[in-house]
Amino acid sequence: MSLTYEDVIAKYEPVLGLEVHVELNTHSKMFCGCATVFGAEPNTQTCPVCLGMPGALPVVNEKAIESSILIGLALHCSVTPFSRFSRKNYFYPDMPKNFQISQYDEPICVNGYVDVEIETDEGPKQFRVEIERVHMEEDTGKSLHVGGATGRIHGADYSLLDFNRAGIPLVEIVTKIVPGTGKYAPEVAKAYVAELRDILRSLGVSDVRMEQGSLRCDANVSLRLIGAETLGTRSETKNVNSLRSVERAVRGEMIRHAELLNKGARVVQETRHFQEDTGLTRSGRSKEQAEDYRYFPEPDLVPVEPDAEWIEKLRASLPEQPTLRRKRLQEEWSVPDKEMAAMINADALDIVEATVKLGADPTRARGWWLGEISRLANEKDVAIADLAISPADVAEIVSLVSKGELTDQLARQVVEGAISGEGKPAQVMESRGLKVVSDESSLMAAIENAIAAQPETAEKVRNGHIPAAGALIGAVMKETKGQADAARVRELLLAHLGQ
Amino acid sequence: MSTLSRADVANLARLARIEMTDQELEDLSTEMDVILTAVARVQEVATSDVKPTSHPLPLRNVVRADVVTPSLTPEAALSGAPANEEQRFRVPQILGEEA
Amino acid sequence: MIRLSAHEMASALEAGETTSEKLTQEHLDRISSVDADVHAFLYVDTEGALAQARGVDAARKNGEKVGPLAGVPLALKDVMVQKGVPTTAGSKILEGWRPPYDATVVKKLKDAGIVILGKTNMDEFAMGSSTENSAYGPTHNPWDLSRIPGGSGGGSSASLAAFEAPLAIGTDTGGSIRQPAAVTGTVGVKPTYGGVSRYGLIAFSSSLDQAGPCARTVLDAALLHEVIAGHDTHDATSIDAPVPQVVKAARDGNVKGMKIGVVKELNGDGYQAGVRSRFEESLELLAKAGAEIVEVSCPNFEYALAAYYLIAPSECSSNLARFDAMRYGIRVGDENGASAESVMNLTREVGFGREVKRRIILGTYALSSGYYDAYYGSAQKVRTLIMNDFTKAFETADVLVSPTCPTTAFKIGEKANDPLAMYLNDIATIPVNMAGIGGMSVPCGLAPEDGLPVGFQIMAPAMQDQRMYSVGAALEASLLTEWGAPLLSRIPALGGAK
Ligand SMILES: [Mg+2]
């Protein structure tokens, strides 16, 4: 017997806490000069430092510090005048030194917030998610589990380790507990991660690709009886790899906790793993004994004390806030609310803006990216940004259409060709021979042919039955392989038939 | 004065990932008591008005530019590995949490 | 030739009186004949050394400009990684490991044309004061083979005293360069923390470790010091400032008008009578040379040992976590589907020696939640107090001095089962590491009661290393006048010696 979500929220209040790990997009790793290219051959981006070899020492990447400060500033945090790295000691085969260099009690930024807006029964409503800290640390390597039935860690015969990812700079953003979201907790969690992603993207500090792991979210959820003061026991769900999963994971955990509490059972404080296929979470191994991380200041590194000048220089470089930018663009482009939401949902704002900046009409630019191009992206199951068509290409196509050098139909073929890797629009037009037929004598020849083939239809038009012209125009378009301008064909045809 | 039982030492050995025989645990718990008694002297002068020093150098903000430098070849990286396969470090099965 | 100083060898090479290849071969022959008794070396890189020597000879022949020590051989403590050459740090856990990279110090040695003969024995991971904790057996003191050569760098100091090498590299976390130098009648210098790069030095205690020169004369040590010192971008704790002019100071050996502070707390009960008398005589010689001797007090030094035995184990418990059988080193118990965790446990059980385990457990405890403040935190406060004591003492004195060790070399096995007695060896050397300043040990004679060498310690403020060399050279010169020959000329002949 399982509870419905309505049952849960009728009785319990959820309390959220979110930890987001962001991989920075620096060229080199956090503490060494190894490259950070995603998807490189295994162990080609490693060195004595990131392999934790005897004698190797870390040196901090300046860009990583700057990115962390930028993130803190964008989240309205204060930058601490003195921050320090510590060692978090625990053994794990994918962690080369068997300690993680991480900031502990002296993080680089503290006390900020993110405002998110969600749709509620009473219309749009804003929630403030307070940020406790922003700190720097390093990523671990990746393990591939071999043997066993599932390829999962349990039942594997052995594992293979690739340390390309080990030492990539991570920024961890930890919220304070978020009470008061009520039944909207799942939506608030999702909106927070989405907003954070937009902010990070606007800062240009990370690729923020959840599916590639450059943005990872751990969701802490607990329940308490409505009106109760004390917090319930929380669970921490990891492996949440998409925005949709954030929402599902929070909702799922709320239901699971409520079922336990209703039975009078205890919620265990533990790490759980989100299962993408079922939408449920599964318990990680609950440790018999608690880990003791034995944090202490990293003796191989010296403290970070950003001075005011450095911080102000970074503050001056902050881009426009995503919420403000969205409002501005919506106004400038006069986009209705619904379409604006669609554009944000499709992650198309940046690309449409880039296209508009290159001279395209906003409505047309939006039409192409959200229409034909999105359709093709869906077919290929990739993001529009990853297709082989650029804002410049789309701007060019829009301009060719408005100049009458392409028809909409031809333009669609150009888009399709560009995406199939046939080159830039001009190349596609050239190789596919896509061009509006503007030579009137060949148009007239095609019109004559159409009339000869359908004499009765032509007669009807002569007699004033204009709608019949459609069939003739269609035939002309067919003969010219769609490369004629249909409006011009219509003009010529009607004139020829005395209309 | 602090004393460490055999169970305490066993827990420390678990945290430090060192297998120990009963005899070793027994010996160490005795030795630890002696050593801890000696080192606990630091508490005599470690009053609250004294600031801790974790490092002898007053250096701050030592950083490197975000520039890629050559990595090891995978062969060199794996050269000391007890076992390797498919250009990766081969390790025994990892029990525990899923990564 | 092997009994000359490194400086004299370099001059002979420069004058064309010999070649580096010949000089290197002579040292390799010496190692073959005496090292079975001394056991200073864990690995002798015959081929590599000769190839390097030939390279220097060729460069010299071509008229290329070479460094002041080019072509002179050196013994490298096995805690420094050298590309392709077995590096164990005296531990079984690294048996057979050949590093894929060079330590910065090694790179600087190679660039300077210094010929690396091989890797010297040491207490496992530099934890010890006698070299008895090496997984590969103890090193013997060339003055008396039944005695310890000091530690952890006993292999380096013994190689110098046995004329197997004129130069050596040591590392000093609590006295591991100075104490071996003292008990073997050689010179050892721990530079200011951050003065020499730690990149490639297998870490014992990161905030205390420092590599430095070991030699038979103060000038040789200075020449080597200038080769290995300097800023390194691979070490975030490396000082970005010019290297102190130690060679100039060693050549001048001038102490006129210098104030030398005798640390009251490091010269009393517990110090062997012969150690004290040689120390006092040295002070008189320095006074004669124009220095002013004053007494200073450092009341918190008595807590240094306790603080050290919390800080060093804490840092080592973390530094040594990487030896886990996953990426390099030995692997034990990988059978019948054993888990990674159990393989780690078994490998570390077999791979680490007793003292290393003792310190890892102690450090794990000192850092654990609930005990951190009482142990690690308190030790860090003591560190502050010791630094304050030094700061105050250096207001009245330019350098501070003390005996390097409370006693001369003890017998192998004598203190092996008493960790606390063993730790006391470092009582005079540890404060220097705690404060990150420079320290040097120079020979100041033989203790009358046992005829074994005594070391004289000189301490200077951070980045004022040249002051130690001024004092060391002055004392060395005065003693040479007294003795008529270097102290090491009195060392008994070894079995294989001609
Ligand atoms: Mg973290």
Ligand SMILES: [Zn+2]
């Ligand atoms: Zn690296």
